[in-house]
Amino acid sequence: MKDSTGTYAWRLLLAALAVVAVLAIAACGDDNKDSSGDAASTDDTSTAAADETPKKIGLLTTGTQNDKNWGEAFTIGAKAAADASGAKLTVVDNLNEPPQYAQQGASLGQEGYDMVLMALGTIQEVQLKLAKQFPDTLWCGYGIAPDNAPENTCFVDALQEQAAFLGGVAAGLATKTNVIGAVNGFEFPQLTRQPEAYALGARCVNPDVTFVQKYINSWTDAALGKAAAKGLISQKADVLLAPLTTATNGLIAAARESDGVWVMPEYFDSNDTAKEVILTSVLFDLQTLAEDVYTKGLNGDLKPGEMLPYTLAELPDGGVAPFYEDEAVLGADGVAKVDEIKQKIIDGDIKVPSTDEIGTVGTGSKIDPASIGC
Amino acid sequence: MSGGVFTTLFALGVALAAPLLWAALGELIIEQSGVLNIGIEGVMLIGAFGCAYAYVRSGSMVAGIATAMGCGAACGLVLALLYVRLGADQIVTGILFSVIALAGTTVLADRLLGTDVAEKTGQLDIPGLSEIPFFGTVLFSQDPLVYAAIVAVPLVSYLMSGTWFGLYVRAIGARPRAGETAGIGVRALRTWALVIGCVLTAIGGASLVVATSGGFSPNLTAGRGFIALAVVVLARWKPLWAAAAALLFGVAQALQFVADELGFLAHVPSDVLLMLPYLLTVVAVVFAAGSRYPAACGVPYRPGSA
Numbered sequence: 001m002k003d004s005t006g007t008y009a010w011r012l013l014l015a016a017l018a019v020v021a022v023l024a025i026a027a028c029g030d031d032n033k034d035s036s037g038d039a040a041s042t043d044d045t046s047t048a049a050a051d052e053t054p055k056k057i058g059l060l061t062t063g064t065q066n067d068k069n070w071g072e073a074f075t076i077g078a079k080a081a082a083d084a085s086g087a088k089l090t091v092v093d094n095l096n097e098p099p100q101y102a103q104q105g106a107s108l109g110q111e112g113y114d115m116v117l118m119a120l121g122t123i124q125e126v127q128l129k130l131a132k133q134f135p136d137t138l139w140c141g142y143g144i145a146p147d148n149a150p151e152n153t154c155f156v157d158a159l160q161e162q163a164a165f166l167g168g169v170a171a172g173l174a175t176k177t178n179v180i181g182a183v184n185g186f187e188f189p190q191l192t193r194q195p196e197a198y199a200l201g202a203r204c205v206n207p208d209v210t211f212v213q214k215y216i217n218s219w220t221d222a223a224l225g226k227a228a229a230k231g232l233i234s235q236k237a238d239v240l241l242a243p244l245t246t247a248t249n250g251l252i253a254a255a256r257e258s259d260g261v262w263v264m265p266e267y268f269d270s271n272d273t274a275k276e277v278i279l280t281s282v283l284f285d286l287q288t289l290a291e292d293v294y295t296k297g298l299n300g301d302l303k304p305g306e307m308l309p310y311t312l313a314e315l316p317d318g319g320v321a322p323f324y325e326d327e328a329v330l331g332a333d334g335v336a337k338v339d340e341i342k343q344k345i346i347d348g349d350i351k352v353p354s355t356d357e358i359g360t361v362g363t364g365s366k367i368d369p370a371s372i373g374c
Numbered sequence: 375m376s377g378g379v380f381t382t383l384f385a386l387g388v389a390l391a392a393p394l395l396w397a398a399l400g401e402l403i404i405e406q407s408g409v410l411n412i413g414i415e416g417v418m419l420i421g422a423f424g425c426a427y428a429y430v431r432s433g434s435m436v437a438g439i440a441t442a443m444g445c446g447a448a449c450g451l452v453l454a455l456l457y458v459r460l461g462a463d464q465i466v467t468g469i470l471f472s473v474i475a476l477a478g479t480t481v482l483a484d485r486l487l488g489t490d491v492a493e494k495t496g497q498l499d500i501p502g503l504s505e506i507p508f509f510g511t512v513l514f515s516q517d518p519l520v521y522a523a524i525v526a527v528p529l530v531s532y533l534m535s536g537t538w539f540g541l542y543v544r545a546i547g548a549r550p551r552a553g554e555t556a557g558i559g560v561r562a563l564r565t566w567a568l569v570i571g572c573v574l575t576a577i578g579g580a581s582l583v584v585a586t587s588g589g590f591s592p593n594l595t596a597g598r599g600f601i602a603l604a605v606v607v608l609a610r611w612k613p614l615w616a617a618a619a620a621l622l623f624g625v626a627q628a629l630q631f632v633a634d635e636l637g638f639l640a641h642v643p644s645d646v647l648l649m650l651p652y653l654l655t656v657v658a659v660v661f662a663a664g665s666r667y668p669a670a671c672g673v674p675y676r677p678g679s680a
Contacts, residue, residue, distance in 0.1 A: 064592070068489045094480060094592055214631055217648050221596045222586035223393070224627070227386045231631030234382040246591030249491055253587040257497045273491060274587070 055087040055298055058108040059290075060101055061119040062219065062245070064093045068268045069245045070286065074119045077290025084291075085298045087114070096219070101126045109134030115297045117156075117290065118142065121190040127153065138297050143190065144355065149305030156293045156308045157355075158284040158315060160190070161197035162345055164241070165352045166312075166319050167264050167282040168201025168364075169341050171239035172209050173334040174279055175202070176260060181237030182213040183228040183251055185244050189359030194243045194266070194282075196364030197352060203365070204350070204374035205337060211365050212237050218247055225250025233258050239279060242266060252277055262329070269321035280323050285315035313346045349373050379635045383628050384512045389585060391617075391624030392520040393418070393595075396578030397602035398609065398616040399523075399530045400446075400571035406534065406611055407567035408547040408560075409457050410672035412468025414575055415599030416475030417449045421576025423479040423487075425583045426590035430490045438492075438588065439519070439580050446576025450569035458564045461674035472599070480592040492588025519581035524617070526574070531613040543567050547668035550675045560675055578602070601651065604658035610665050619658070626651045 059078045063071025071093050082089035090113075092104045101123045108116050109130055115138040118127050127141035131150040138152050145155040171180045180202050182195035199211035212235050214228040225247035229240055233254060239262045240255070242248040248265045255261040255277035262279035269281045289310050296302050312318045319342050327335055344350040350373040358364060397418055404411045411417070424445035429438030453471065456462045496517035503514035513524075534540035542563055546553040550560045582594055601623060608622075609615035630647035633639040639647070 064484050066484065066488045094484075212634070215644060215648075218596065220591045220593060222589065222591065222594065223390060223582050224596075226586050227390055227628055228631050230386055231382060231628075234378065234632070235635065246489070246589065249587045249589040249591070252491065253585060256494070256587065273489065 055085070055114045056108075056112065057082060057087045057089050057294055057298065058105075058113045058116040059089065059091045059119065060095055060104050060108075060116065061091070061093050062096050065091055067245060068270060068273070069248075069265075070119070070267045071245075073267050073284075073286035074117070074290045077287040077292075078117065078294055080287070080291040081294030081298070085295065087294075087298060095120070098123050098126050102129070105130045105139070106133065109137050113137050115140065115294065117293065119286075119290075122186070122188060138302070140293055140297065145305060145307035151304035153304075154293065154297065154302045154306045154308065156289060156310065157190070158286060158289050158310045158318070159312070159352070159354075160284050161193040161355065161358055162312045162352045163282050163284050163318050163320070164194040164197040164243075164266075165201035165204070165345070166338060166342055167241060167266075167280070168198035168203075169205050169338050170280055170320055170323075170330060170334075171198065171241070171262075171264065172202030172204065172206035173330045173337060174262060175206070175209060175239050177236040177238045178206065178208045179210050179212060179236040180239045180241075181211065181229075181232035181235070182241035183225055183232065183244065183247070184213060184215045185219045185247070186217055187215050187361065189355050191243055192361055193355045193359045195241055196358045196361070198241045198282075199364030200353070200358065200367055200369065200372075201341075204341070204369045204372075207369075213361075216244075216247065219245040220247050222247050222250035222253070226254045229254035229263075230258075233261055238262065239264060241282070262326075271321065271324050275325065279326050279329060281321040283318055283321055285310075285317040288315050288317065311346075312342065344373065379632050381508050381511050383625060383632045384508075385515070386628035386631060387621060387625030388512055389516060389520060389624070390627045391620040392517070392523045392585075393578040393581045393598055394602050394605055394623055395523045395617055395620035396519070396526070396581055397575045397599055398605040398620055399526055399613055400574030400576075400578070401602055401606045402571075402609070402611045402613065402616060403530065403534065403543065403567050403574070404571035405606060405671050406540075406547045406668050407543045407564045407571075408550055408668055408670040408673065408675065409453075409564055409568060410464045410468070410667075411453060411457075411568070411571065411575075412465050412603070413449075413453055413471030413475070414468070414602060415595055415597065416468075416472035417446060417453075417572045417575040418579035418582075418595045418599045418602075419472075419475045419479050419593070420445045420449055420579070422579030422583050422594050423483060423590050424576070425580035426483070426588060427487055429492050429583060429588040430487060433493060435492070435494075435496055435518070435584060435588075438583065439577065442576045442580035442583075443573050446573035447569050449576065450572030451565070453572065454565040454568045457568070457674070458561050461676060464672050464674070476593060479590070483590045483592065487590055489589065494588075496584035517581065517585050519577065519584050522577075523581070527613050527617045530574075534613065539563075539566075544668070546675075547670055550670050554677060560677065564675070575599070575602075601655055604655045607665055608658040608661055611668070623651050623654060626654050 061071045061074050063069050065075045117140045121142050124143050131139040131153045140154040202209040216224045216228050229251040242251050242265045251263045252274045255263045266282045421442040425438040425442035428441035456467050500514040504510045546560045605619045608619040
């Protein structure tokens with residue numbers, strides 16, 4: 001009897017501790033979410049008409065709001081649009097699977113959000129279902145518009161092949177072994193176009209380059225990223241593109257353990273993370289893209305089911321980040337060459353193949369660079 | 375050339391096996407005491423986060439590993455409270471522990487660590503030995519926690535087979551009531567087994583951090599704890615066999631990264647190679663049909679009960 005009473009007391013104590021722990025974690029999470037949303041809504045209320053309810057916009061994204069990567073880039077753009085328009089912004093991050101997007105999207109739909117941007121290229125089915133389920137919300141997704149897209153949808157796409165092509169140009173000029181590589185997340189056209197364009201860009205300036213790559217079926221598994229990078233380094237690859245999120249840490253570790261190997265992260269200028277092995281970063285200026293699509297959506301400037309492709313010309317910070325102290329690796333002529341080719345892409349003198357043409361494995365090593373204006 | 379490929383294959387395999395081996399060594403101690411710790415994935419995650427936080431903030435790998443060990447010990451005490459003291463269902467509790475650990479480390483990493491990484495990696499070439507062809511690269515050009523894992527195998531083997539602790543742990547894992555009759559404190563010993571096992575498991579999480587520039591990302595362990603459960607079954611609770619089984623999984627995982635250079639695998643679809651370690655997990659579970667878990671494993675023990 002005494003023992004069971006003691007056990008009961010232990011259970012009560014444990015339950016209380018569990019509740020406190022869960023509340024503490026929840027408080028952290030809520031605080032995190034509010035930092036992006038409520039600040040904007042507070043500012044807006046003061047500028048909006050007294051009887052006007054601020055519009056509500058949502059961002060569902062993979063990665064996190066401070067990942068110096070995809071998630072942070074979209075969050076910055078969404079916040080800028082919310083600040084400028086007075087809308088209330090809710091960011092739900094770290095979503096990786098379609099069911100997570102369906103669940104969180106339905107929640108925002110039920111709460112009457114005016115516009116939701118779903119920042120992942122593999123969840124269009126979920127986007128289309130939510131658009132049917134919640135016709136009063138504008139559902140925008142990252143990807144190519146399908147035929148007969150619902151009226152309350154829009155589709156955005158940074159033409160990532162263009163910036164990745166420029167990354168390849170830098171890699172082709174920097175490589176000492178004439179072997180460059182990429183460790184990729186998942187194989188699907190919008191991802192695959194990046195390493196393939198990278199290979200083509202390198203061949204544009206260095207016909208002797210060969211390209212090796214691995215898909216690890218993860219954005220975040222740094223141990224696999226490192227193993228894949230070491231496998232490529234053993235094949236003499238010395239400049240590695242990283243179309244990944246936190247798995248990039250594995251490539252950085254592999255480069256640190258090898259001589260003369262450079263890493264090229266994507267989405268954010270990551271030079272500060274590991275200056276000694278990061279040559280430059282491939283940037284798609286997703287911040288500007290996100291800000292622009294939210295602004296257009298909130299202003300009613302989008303056509304039903306509109307497709308918005310963003311080129312380097314429309315994304316001022318797209319291309320490659322500065323080389324900082326690693327400029328010497330390319331030399332002044334090399335850096336000038338990268339700038340020159342960027343301008344040629346913007347001017348249309350070099351036509352980087354579209355996703356349809358370069359979105360499958362192996363295409364970057366087959367297309368004749370001369371045929372695109374190199 | 376093919377010699378180089380196999381060197382790379384096994385060097386990568388050993389590196390990928392180390393976290394599994396740490397976790398498996400910890401789990402086999404725990405399971406032999408009669409506790410089935412499904413929360414192994416959560417313990418690895420918490421260890422990894424603790425290591426990353428201390429490593430990045432202090433710049434000291436030793437501080438990172440020590441913090442991971444402290445986190446492991448704390449996890450062991452919490453799990454002992456749940457499994458041993460309160461007699462909670464070990465499967466449900468273990469799963470929930472892993473889920474809470476995933477959520478907790480994700481939030482804490484987001485708030486406290488962000489994307490910061492340490493300034494160095496952990497690779498430590500052993501002078502002289504690392505120059506030996508094949509074995510030098512495979513065994514002596516790794517991270518400190520890989521070397522330590524290799525050393526830990528005979529130590530754990532001795533602990534479980536050559537000391538009173540191991541003898542008593544195995545006794546209460548098979549017949550706790552008989553152990554209690556013989557004067558062994560079943561609850562206390564299971565608590566010790568959980569603490570020691572979780573410390574080793576947490577080092578497995580730390581080894582992922584040490585090997586990859588010291589950063590942390592949500593779900594860093596990516597299911598390795600669950601694979602370690604299969605390693606334990608495949609190894610039939612023997613530390614030496616656990617090393618072999620972990621190496622098998624590691625090499626299977628590494629195979630995808632050198633397949634292009636191995637002629638006979640060059641045309642195998644990459645998805646098949648990605649699937650291989652998990653296929654081995656299924657095979658291990660099938661093997662488990664012939665394995666005998668410690669008789670009282672997974673069964674809560676109440677003093678004085680029949």
